[in-house]
Amino acid sequence: MASHSANLWVLLGLGLAGILLVTKKLKKAVREDLGAFVEKLLLLPPPQPAPPKAPHPLTGLSFAVSDVFDIKGYVTGFGHPDWVRTHEAASSTSPVVSTLVEGGATCVGKTVVDELGYSISGENRHYDTPTNPSSSGRVPGGSSSGAAVAVAANIVDFALGIDTVGGVRVPAGYCGILGFRSSHGVVSNAGIIPVASSLDAVGWFARDPSTLRRVGHVLLQLPFAAQRNPRQIILVDDFFQLVKIPVDRISEVVIKSAEKLFGRQLLKHENLENFFESKVPSLKDFRKRKAIADDAKIPTAKLLGNLMHLLQRHEFLQNHGDWINTVKPAADTVIPSRACENKELTDEDIETLKAIRSQMRVAIGSLLKDDGVLVIPTTPSIPPKLGSKEITSEEYQNRAASLLSIASISGCCQATVPVGHHEKCPVSVSFIARHGGDRFLLDTVETMYASMQEQASIVANSKSSRKTMSQEESAEISKEKGNQAFKERQWPKAIGCYSEAIKLSGNNATYYSNRAAAYLELGSFIQAEADCTKAIAIDKKNVKAYLRRGTAREMLGYYKEAIDDFGHALVLEPNNKRAAQSAERLRKHFQSPI
Incomplete structure (x- = not known):
C-alpha cells in the first residue's frame, strides 16, 4: 500500500512538472x-x-x-x-x-x-x-x-x-x-x-x-513611372507648437536633410491656422452649431480635432450601434460607452461636416499641388507609459487629435517617418501630400529616408564629448560603432556612425564605402552610388567600392556602367567570384540594350 502511494505521488509530481514545462513553453x-x-x-x-x-x-x-x-x-x-x-x-x-x-x-x-x-x-x-x-x-x-x-x-x-x-x-x-x-x-x-x-x-x-x-x-496598382522629388516642403510651425518633444529635435532633421538633397530654396514655413480659416468657410458655420457651442473660440487645430472625433463617433454608432445595444458587451468595456456619449448630430450638422471635408481637401490640394508636402509632428509626445492616464487625458487627446485631423478629415495621404529617439523613446515626423498623391509621397519618403536617418544620428550625437581624442581616433571609433550596427542589421544607425566618421575624417575611402553598404541595404541606391564614387576618387584600388557601386548602378538600371564597375573589380582581384558572376549575369541578360 505504501509503495502504491509513493508511486502515485511520483506520477503526480511528474504531471505537475510536465504542466509547468508546457506553461513555460507557451x-x-x-x-x-x-x-x-x-x-x-x-x-x-x-x-x-x-x-x-x-x-x-x-x-x-x-x-x-x-x-x-x-x-x-x-x-x-x-x-x-x-x-x-x-x-x-x-x-x-x-x-x-x-x-x-x-x-x-x-x-x-x-x-x-x-x-x-x-x-x-x-x-x-x-x-x-x-x-x-x-x-x-x-x-x-x-x-x-x-x-x-x-x-x-x-x-x-x-x-x-x-x-x-x-x-x-x-x-x-x-x-x-x-x-x-x-x-x-x-x-x-x-x-x-x-x-x-x-x-x-x-x-x-x-x-x-x-x-x-x-x-x-x-x-495602389501603379504602373511604372520615374520617381519624383518634392519641389516644396512646408513646415507647419503652429502644429509643431503642439508637441512636448523639443521642436528642433524633429524639424532640424527634415531641414538639414532637405538642404542636403534639394537645396534650401524648397523649404518654407507656414501657419495653417489662418489658412484653414480662410480656405474652409464651413468651419465658421460649424462653430455656430449647437453640437460644439462651447468651442466657438477655440483654435482651428483643436476645432478640427473635435470635428474628427464627432464624425468618428457618429459613424461608429451608425455602423455598430445596433450590435452594441443588442449584445451589450461587458460593462467595463470602455470604447462603446465612450462612443455612446456622443450627442446626436442633426442633418444640417452632417452636411456642414461634409462641406468642411471637401473644402479642406481642395485647400490642401491648392497649397501643395502635385509636388509639395506638409511636415508636421506625428504625435504630441513620446509614447506614454503603460497603464498611465496620460493617453486618455483631455490635454493629450486634444493635442493628438489636432495633429491627426488634417489627413483624417481631408482624406489626404500621410507617411510617418522615424527620426531617432528622445529620452530613449522613438520620435517621428509626418509628411502629408494632397489627396491622390500617394505615389509622390512614397517616392519622397524613399528619397529622403536615408538622409533623414543620417541627420537624426548627427543631431543625437552632436553633444557627444571628444575631449581627449584626436579626430582620426574619434573617426575610427565611429566607424567601429557603424560596423557593429551593420552586423546587427541596424542600417540607419550604421549610416549615422559612418557619417560621423566622415565628418571627422573625410578623406578615408573605407568610411564612404561602408556607408554605401548600409545605403544599399535600405534601397537608397543613389546615395550608395555617390558614396562609392567618392571612395574610388580617394582610393582607386578599393575593390569593395567598385562592387557596391556596380550593385547600386544595376539597381538603378545603369547596366553598362555596372558591368564596367564589376570589370574594374576583376582587374584588381582576378579571382573575385562575386565580380565575375555579376558581370557575366549582366552581360547575358542586358547585352542587347547595351
Missing part, C-alpha cells in the same frame, strides 16, 4: 511574438511565372493583417471576444489581402487591434497589450497595435492596418517604424470592418522605405 512562445498576434495562419502566394516574365513584385516578403480584415474561414475579431462570439467566419478574403498574396507575399497571421478599432493607445484588456519593441514599458499605439509590433520586432516584413483617426500613424511613430495612411478611397475597403467609413483608410507598416513603396505600388 509563455516563451507568447513573448517571442510580443503578443502581436491573435491568430496564426498561412496564405501562400501563387507559383512564380515562367521566364522571361518578371517574378511577383512582393516575392519573399511576409506580412500580417490587423484583425479587421476578412480572411476566408476565419472570424474577424475586431479586438473584442464578444464580437467573435456573435459573428460567423468570413465567406471571402478582403481584396486588399488577396492582392498582396497574389503579388507574391505570404500572410502569416492576424494581429491585435484596440477594442472595436476605436482607440489610439494600443492597450487591449481582452488580448493583452502587445509589447512595444522600441520601448517595452510604454504603449505601442493603436488601433493597429499588433501589426506595428510585428513589423518593429522583425517578425514580418510589413503589415496592414486601418487608419481612422491615427490607427496606423500613431503606432508607427511609437514603435519607431514607417507607417503609411493612403488617400481615402484609393484602396478598397471591401472586406474590412468599418469604424467610421468617411475617415477609414487602408494603411501599412514597414521597416524600410523600399518595402513601404513596393507594397504601395501593388495596393
Whole structure:
C-alpha cells in the first residue's frame, strides 16, 4: 500500500512538472511574438511565372493583417471576444489581402487591434497589450497595435492596418517604424470592418522605405513611372507648437536633410491656422452649431480635432450601434460607452461636416499641388507609459487629435517617418501630400529616408564629448560603432556612425564605402552610388567600392556602367567570384540594350 502511494505521488509530481514545462513553453512562445498576434495562419502566394516574365513584385516578403480584415474561414475579431462570439467566419478574403498574396507575399497571421478599432493607445484588456519593441514599458499605439509590433520586432516584413483617426500613424511613430495612411478611397475597403467609413483608410507598416513603396505600388496598382522629388516642403510651425518633444529635435532633421538633397530654396514655413480659416468657410458655420457651442473660440487645430472625433463617433454608432445595444458587451468595456456619449448630430450638422471635408481637401490640394508636402509632428509626445492616464487625458487627446485631423478629415495621404529617439523613446515626423498623391509621397519618403536617418544620428550625437581624442581616433571609433550596427542589421544607425566618421575624417575611402553598404541595404541606391564614387576618387584600388557601386548602378538600371564597375573589380582581384558572376549575369541578360 505504501509503495502504491509513493508511486502515485511520483506520477503526480511528474504531471505537475510536465504542466509547468508546457506553461513555460507557451509563455516563451507568447513573448517571442510580443503578443502581436491573435491568430496564426498561412496564405501562400501563387507559383512564380515562367521566364522571361518578371517574378511577383512582393516575392519573399511576409506580412500580417490587423484583425479587421476578412480572411476566408476565419472570424474577424475586431479586438473584442464578444464580437467573435456573435459573428460567423468570413465567406471571402478582403481584396486588399488577396492582392498582396497574389503579388507574391505570404500572410502569416492576424494581429491585435484596440477594442472595436476605436482607440489610439494600443492597450487591449481582452488580448493583452502587445509589447512595444522600441520601448517595452510604454504603449505601442493603436488601433493597429499588433501589426506595428510585428513589423518593429522583425517578425514580418510589413503589415496592414486601418487608419481612422491615427490607427496606423500613431503606432508607427511609437514603435519607431514607417507607417503609411493612403488617400481615402484609393484602396478598397471591401472586406474590412468599418469604424467610421468617411475617415477609414487602408494603411501599412514597414521597416524600410523600399518595402513601404513596393507594397504601395501593388495596393495602389501603379504602373511604372520615374520617381519624383518634392519641389516644396512646408513646415507647419503652429502644429509643431503642439508637441512636448523639443521642436528642433524633429524639424532640424527634415531641414538639414532637405538642404542636403534639394537645396534650401524648397523649404518654407507656414501657419495653417489662418489658412484653414480662410480656405474652409464651413468651419465658421460649424462653430455656430449647437453640437460644439462651447468651442466657438477655440483654435482651428483643436476645432478640427473635435470635428474628427464627432464624425468618428457618429459613424461608429451608425455602423455598430445596433450590435452594441443588442449584445451589450461587458460593462467595463470602455470604447462603446465612450462612443455612446456622443450627442446626436442633426442633418444640417452632417452636411456642414461634409462641406468642411471637401473644402479642406481642395485647400490642401491648392497649397501643395502635385509636388509639395506638409511636415508636421506625428504625435504630441513620446509614447506614454503603460497603464498611465496620460493617453486618455483631455490635454493629450486634444493635442493628438489636432495633429491627426488634417489627413483624417481631408482624406489626404500621410507617411510617418522615424527620426531617432528622445529620452530613449522613438520620435517621428509626418509628411502629408494632397489627396491622390500617394505615389509622390512614397517616392519622397524613399528619397529622403536615408538622409533623414543620417541627420537624426548627427543631431543625437552632436553633444557627444571628444575631449581627449584626436579626430582620426574619434573617426575610427565611429566607424567601429557603424560596423557593429551593420552586423546587427541596424542600417540607419550604421549610416549615422559612418557619417560621423566622415565628418571627422573625410578623406578615408573605407568610411564612404561602408556607408554605401548600409545605403544599399535600405534601397537608397543613389546615395550608395555617390558614396562609392567618392571612395574610388580617394582610393582607386578599393575593390569593395567598385562592387557596391556596380550593385547600386544595376539597381538603378545603369547596366553598362555596372558591368564596367564589376570589370574594374576583376582587374584588381582576378579571382573575385562575386565580380565575375555579376558581370557575366549582366552581360547575358542586358547585352542587347547595351
